[in-house]
Amino acid sequence: MVIKSTKKIHRFPMTETKFKRRRPPKFELIGGNLALDSVNTLDDRPSGHPKELLTNFYELARFGEDAGILTGADVDRFYINVHLDPDEAGDAVRRAIHLREAMYAVFSALMKKQTVPQPALDTLNVYIRDAAQHTRLMQKDGRCELRYNEMTSRYSAMLWPIARAAADLLTSSDMALLRACSSATCQWLFLDTSKNHHRRWCSMKVCGNREKVRKFYAKKTTA
Ligand SMILES: [Zn+2]
Numbered sequence: 001m002v003i004k005s006t007k008k009i010h011r012f013p014m015t016e017t018k019f020k021r022r023r024p025p026k027f028e029l030i031g032g033n034l035a036l037d038s039v040n041t042l043d044d045r046p047s048g049h050p051k052e053l054l055t056n057f058y059e060l061a062r063f064g065e066d067a068g069i070l071t072g073a074d075v076d077r078f079y080i081n082v083h084l085d086p087d088e089a090g091d092a093v094r095r096a097i098h099l100r101e102a103m104y105a106v107f108s109a110l111m112k113k114q115t116v117p118q119p120a121l122d123t124l125n126v127y128i129r130d131a132a133q134h135t136r137l138m139q140k141d142g143r144c145e146l147r148y149n150e151m152t153s154r155y156s157a158m159l160w161p162i163a164r165a166a167a168d169l170l171t172s173s174d175m176a177l178l179r180a181c182s183s184a185t186c187q188w189l190f191l192d193t194s195k196n197h198h199r200r201w202c203s204m205k206v207c208g209n210r211e212k213v214r215k216f217y218a219k220k221t222t223a
Contacts (some may be wrong), residue, residue: 022072027053027063030202032191033174034067035166038096039104040188040202047185052097057082057089057155060096064158074152085155092155099127099159103166107189110170111178128167131160183207 031037041063043051054060061078064070070078082089105120134149134157146164151157169175180187181202188202201208 022076023062023065025066026059027066028203028206029066030188030190032193033165033169034069034162035103035169036107036178036189036191037067038063038100038162038165039107041096041100042104044185045104046187054093054096054100057086057093060093060158069158069161070152077152078155082155089155092159095127095156096159096162098123099163102127103162104189106166106170107178108180110175111180111189124163124166127159127163131163131167134160135164181207183210 027037027041029037031040041053043053054063058079061070061075065072065075078089102120102123106116106124109116109120131148134151136147136149137144138147139145148157148160151160174191177191177193177197178189179192179199180189182200183202186202186207190199190202192199
């Protein structure tokens with residue numbers, strides 16, 4: 001089912017537009033890139049007990065809002081209509097996870113200077129092709145902008161800018177800045193844009209602080 005929308009074309013990135021937030025942010029967007037923030041929606045990946053953050057369409061839409069892909073009004077409209085077609089909404093979540101895992105496999109292989117698994121690259125290419133089919137160049141104020149058709153009418157449309165962000169990053173010199181959090185149980189991905197390129201943690205508040213506490217107690221025990 002396609003939700004009726006008043007807007008046919010969606011401007012990207014939405015972060016450039018001002019819109020009123022309806023909900024407080026829920027996702028920690030520390031990746032410095034939309035594709036990496038999307039990869040980080042599986043928490044504690046290497047712990048053996050990963051925590052899925054995209055448990056249903058509501059969470060996926062919420063991620064879209066936090067990441068600036070959807071406006072609060074877009075998310076409201078999805079929330080109102082989602083019960084009309086739970087199968088398509090559920091499929092969007094499955095596809096989001098499918099894309100995410102392909103992105104993770106490709107990014108992590110390149111970060112470790114390993115060969116990229118071809119099936120993951122093939123999967124990513126499927127989503128990039130899908131995104132390209134909905135991408136249009138539009139004129140605005142003497143310049144051109146990339147926009148997406150049907151961005152607010154299809155449940156899985158938010159995967160288009162995510163796939164596009166992955167393609168842009170993978171072909172950019174910023175890949176040299178790709179790092180994983182030093183916490184053995186976290187390993188969230190981010191771009192290290194710090195001055196000296198010595199950033200170790202996804203967030204000082206979370207993993208950096210946990211390490212400080214661990215070191216403090218280790219010191220006390222040996223003292
Ligand atoms: Zn971390």
